[in-house]
Amino acid sequence: MRLMIFLLALLSPGLAAADAKITLAECSAGGCRCALSGLTAEDMAVLTDNAMPKDAKDYVVLVDQGKLYWSPLSLEEIDRIAGGDGQCPLEVFYVPPPDNGQWQGKVRAQNIRGCPAEVEAMVPPLVAQMAYSGQVDWQGKFDPAKLVPTGVKQPVSWSERRPDLYKGSLIAPDGKGILQVSGDLTSVQMASDHISTTMQLRIAGKNPALAALGMKDCRVTAVYDYRLNGK
Incomplete structure (x- = not known):
């Protein structure tokens, strides 16, 4: 289309x-x-x-x-x-609901700043793993929560701003780890066969020792493109 x-x-x-x-x-x-x-x-x-x-x-x-x-x-x-x-x-144009079918997600762009070198090396593959690919039945309405594998716990709390635009917050881990992770997301339906999602992630150490090692304010921005049938 x-x-x-x-x-x-x-x-x-x-x-x-x-x-x-x-x-x-x-x-x-x-x-x-x-x-x-x-x-x-x-x-x-x-x-x-x-x-x-x-x-x-x-x-x-x-x-x-x-x-x-x-x-x-x-x-x-x-x-x-x-x-x-x-x-x-x-x-003013009407954007129809997304088409059902096989969707493929890819990372179009990413930016890493304020992170230790070891973390920078780990981030790209982790970011890539978050791009969902699979069958999606939208049931006549765009909802980025459907871009996760069946049975997987929803990692984002989404809020609809318009039928074609959602804002989301990363659901943080249980807090028992040594890192504090937070993230904001924006997901936009570009067309019936194209969705773009942007994630802005922040990772910080919970104790001064980690902050001294460079984990004070590590930020990652990633843009995901989702296309029907990988077009």
Whole structure:
């Protein structure tokens, strides 16, 4: 299925005014389609493929072959470059529920900072193991809690913000270990065959000795792409 402009919501005027949302432009030969997303610049930053600019609210996020980029150009300029007439009125699109079938998860990007070298070496394979692949029956509604193997204890407490957007918190271990682990997640249905989940993980030592060894504030950011049939 062709990638549609996503992250769209039926925002109330009060919510939109309180926190500016980023505009998206999806272009092909002959022009673009444009829409107001349901995400702030900070939410959008973890999904884009270039660094968030300082004045992100004044930028457009360009959707190009499944990847997202911050662009300083106006919607009119972007549309003209794509071969359009320079007009790109904002639209609202309906994102249908995800398709049932075999889904495959992969790590698209990850960043590790503030961690000892030994931990840095351990993180990539652990992060990769958290990407679920398997059969999913969505039962007509997107829910990232379904992206775990059957019978496995749910590792994340999810909260629905919109039908296509969930925020989550990592369910911490029982506290008996020597490390304190916490994490925040954002899962977005990009299209009926594409889901993107971002995890921001923090690992810290529970005692001064571990902190002295570099386990004071270890942070990991990982972006997972889930696609139907691995497309």
